[in-house]
Amino acid sequence: MLICPHPTIIIDGVFFQLYKSGIARVWRSLLREWVNTGFAKHLLFLDRAETAPIIPGVKYRLIPPYDYNDTESDRQLLQEICDQEEADLFISTYYTNPLSTTSVLMVHDMIPEVVGTNLDQPIWQEKRHSIHHASAYIAVSKNTAGDLVKFFPEVDPATITVAPNGIDHSFAPGTPEAISSFKHKYGIDKPYFLLSGGRRGYKNTIVFFQAFAQLISKHGFDIVCTGGTTHLETEFRAYTTGTTVHMLHLEDNELPLAYSGAVALVYPSQYEGFGLPIIEAMACGCPVITSPNASIPEVAGQAALYIQSNDINGLTSALCEVQKPEVRESLIQAGLQQAKQFSWTKMAQQVGSALIAATLIPLNLSDRNLIVFPDWNQPEEVFCTELADVIRAIATHPDRNSMTLLIHSNGISTEDTNLVLSSITMNLLLEEELEVDAGLEISLVSNLSSIQWQLLLTRVQGCIALPHEDQAAIDAVNARQLPTLEIHQLLTPSTN
Secondary structure: OOOOOOOEEEEEEEEHHHHHOOHHHHHHHHHHHHHHHHHHHHEEEEEOOOOOOOOOOOEEEOOOOHHHHHHHHHHHHHHHHHHOOOOOEEOOOOOOOOOOOOOOEEOOHHHHHHHHHOOOOHHHHHHHHHHHHHEEEEOOOHHHHHHHHHHHHHHHHHHEEEOOOOOOOOOOOOOOEEEEEHHHOOOOOOOEEEEOOOOHHOOOOOOHHHHOOOOOOEEEEEEEEEEOOOOHHHHHHHOOOOEEEEEOOOOOHHHHHHHHHHHEEEEOOOOOOOOOOHHHHHOOOOOOEEEEOOOOOHHHOOOOOOOOOOOHHHHHHHHHHOOHHHHHHHHHHHHHHHHHHHOOOHHHHHHHHHHHHHOHHHHHHOOEEEEEOHHHHHHHHHHHHHHHHHHHHHOOOOHHHHHHEEEEEOOHHHHHHHHHHHHHHHHHHHOOOOOOOOOOOOEEEEEOOHHHHHHOOOOOOEOOOOOOEOOOHHHHOOHHHEEEHHHHHHHHOOOO
């Protein structure tokens, strides 16, 4: 068993077994960032049949490949691994999950739901199962978060963290010499429009070819397609007579040059969960022509030429407009500024914080969270009396249904703590007829790491003072920063 410092977060690398598309780039980038920040020490990456990217500083565990025909066995396997590794949290690079360990789901898009794909296919059944199983969610755009709630209204928007994708530093304007060398290598001898990724369906690339065919100057341009199939689809060929179409599958270091040398990236997509090519192109000083759909305005901002998805004449005009020096320069400068808003470093920090927050889900935090640090070294009658006073005050508080009492329990076993609390609540129930169990949330806090304490304290509104407290524990977790509340203040509902 590989030891990860608490909290331990398991990542299933299943996506790398199944596909090689943009989601793989997202996870490779996040892992590299987490190695740089030290967050990777909390991670264990499950390598499906030696398909994972090997990144120095990441801990791996080799496991069998995923099989859509035996998903129940896979869930059992993942749960066994979580138990063996004493995992606090699970997240998958795609749609897998264990049986019971707290899980977070990263949602990259809701394309199947939006475009009407057959959702009975195994892959989408597993997506639905993962959505229902997850306790928290990470969406790569506000639009994707909204679509998640739209199609799955049982998902609480408060459980969704929006963490936009980033962009690698390698995406930057290429030098004239490097661009010339790139074009020479691939036999590109004319100015060219760039298409990125798939071309059929919601990608709506047919509109580009129809608009391009209307250009009076079309024979003065080439078309470069990156990604997608290795041949131009039949339905597009009628619009490219007399035009050279380059079907390229580029190395990572060549893609920025493809963007840098293009007249424009043309991206008339009808739906995107994020739209990574748009921001990559902008970072390389490539003007972008796109459509104001789904997440695209979040990514492109005011730095793109927008055309409606099926406006062929509008796109033809935009293909002409982008060639004007003043328009082109304006788009390039606006795009370079827009791209600065997105980084893998920023996304890694947001996702990392969301994962740590998810490890705190078992604490059942509420709108108002208060904490006490009993001195468990005192005689039992002392800490029992003090805790009884606190529980009595909260149990009689009008806002108790929106409060959580956190009890620091390092230094005492969970079993002993539960016995103490059971005894206190039973006495309050019998002696004072308090409805202690009605709307009263009590959670024990023990064995949290410094990174968890740092986040937890931002969610705690106050520390309830006790006559006898564990002063060392208060100092150790930096809880002095919290407002101190006397028990009598809890009797005042307006106290913040």
